[in-house]
Ligand SMILES: Nc1nc2c(ncn2[C@@H]2O[C@H](COP(=O)(O)OP(=O)(O)OP(=O)(O)O)[C@@H](O)[C@H]2O)c(=O)[nH]1
């Protein structure tokens with residue numbers, strides 16, 4: 001059992017895993033990406049398009065795409081979905097008026 005787990009783990013570690021970070025504009029996606037990468041809070045400006053960084057955690061490589069969340073950019077989120085293994089949906093819990101929009105975007109993504 002241990003051997004199987006070790007083999008599966010090494011198979012997982014040998015791959016590069018694609019992660020996308022999505023959420024509405026101003027939710028904090030870019031802040032989270034660079035917090036992961038540099039362990040510090042950086043000054044950000046609204047993302048037009050996307051940022052991509054490789055983050056290595058315990059020998060496991062993640063290719064992390066932070067996608068701009070402005071309304072005009074949301075229709076292009078689906079162009080990032082192919083080969084994605086993990087999705088991080090960022091929600092600003094203070095932005096209560098737009099919680100329902102976050103929910104709609106989540107459902108749209110899950111229906112894809
Ligand atoms: N108070 C507080 N502010 C935050 C937090 N995370 C991000 N911010 C601030 O919120 C603003 C927007 O953060 P970004 O990370 O640029 O937001 P984003 O989701 O990448 O926005 P878009 O690129 O427009 O989609 C910045 O001024 C951040 O400093 C948080 O956890 N707490």
Ligand SMILES: [Mg+2]
Pocket residue numbers: 029030031044045046047066067068069
């Ligand atoms: Mg951003």
